[in-house]
Amino acid sequence: MQTVTRFSVVADVSRETPEIEPAGAASIFGERLDLARRFTDALIAQGEERGLIGPLELPRIWTRHILNSAVAAPLFTAGARVGDIGSGAGLPGLVLAIARPDVRWVLIEPMERRIAWLTEQTNDLHLDNVEIVRGRGEEWAEGPVLDAVTARAVSAFRTLIPITAPLVRDGGELILLKGANAANEITAAEKVIRKFRLSHVRIEPVGDGVVDEPTRVIRATVR
Secondary structure, three states: OOOOOOOOOOOOHHHHOOOOOOOHHHHHHHHHHHHHHHHHHHHHHHOOOOOOOOHHHHHHHHHHHHHHHHOOHHHOOOOOEEEEEOOOOOOOHHHHHHHOOOOEEEEEEOOHHHHHHHHHHHHHOOOOOEEEEEOOHHHOOOOOOEEEEEEEOOOOHHHHHHHHHHHEEEEEEEEEEEOOOHHHHHHHOHHHHHHOOEEEEEEEEEOEOOEOOOEEEEEEEEO
16 A cells, blocks of 8 residues: 655745834834834835845844834934935835935935836825935936935945945045945955045944844945
């Protein structure tokens, strides 16, 4: 008699279950928390389908993406015009635009489908402090006029410097969201730092006490 072995297949639903909003979200977004929730809900609902995030990101959507971006909000000066290079899903640009309505954000993104997403979210959330530019940072036509430039998960620091520094006015800043390898990225970028005359290059952790792992930010002054 032939024995048939039956295997029960249990779906791993945990990897696709969206993360519950952490308590720290309220302290970061304050009265604009509802906007952050709406944006996060839209990203959960449409992000994978539109190629903005992967399914494995849903269980950490708040901590790894939303709050990881938002904790950098205090680093920007009120009234500043700040560029976000490779804005993609709006991380960090749209999140920061929600957290800091007193800053003007220029979201710079080359891909049409991502531009469509950024435009939809900007309109749906009524963010009047956001400007969207389709193109690469290298194609920026206005010259060094921005007060600061930010970027997240775009490229290594030494690659980002030639893209971002030419967009920033004299005395402006690069404020780049990085990971655990930030110190090594600065070391690898020494020649490019000198070439573009950056000063006060340092790592500034933000979000301590709000998120489990603070966001590492590379800051540098453009001269």
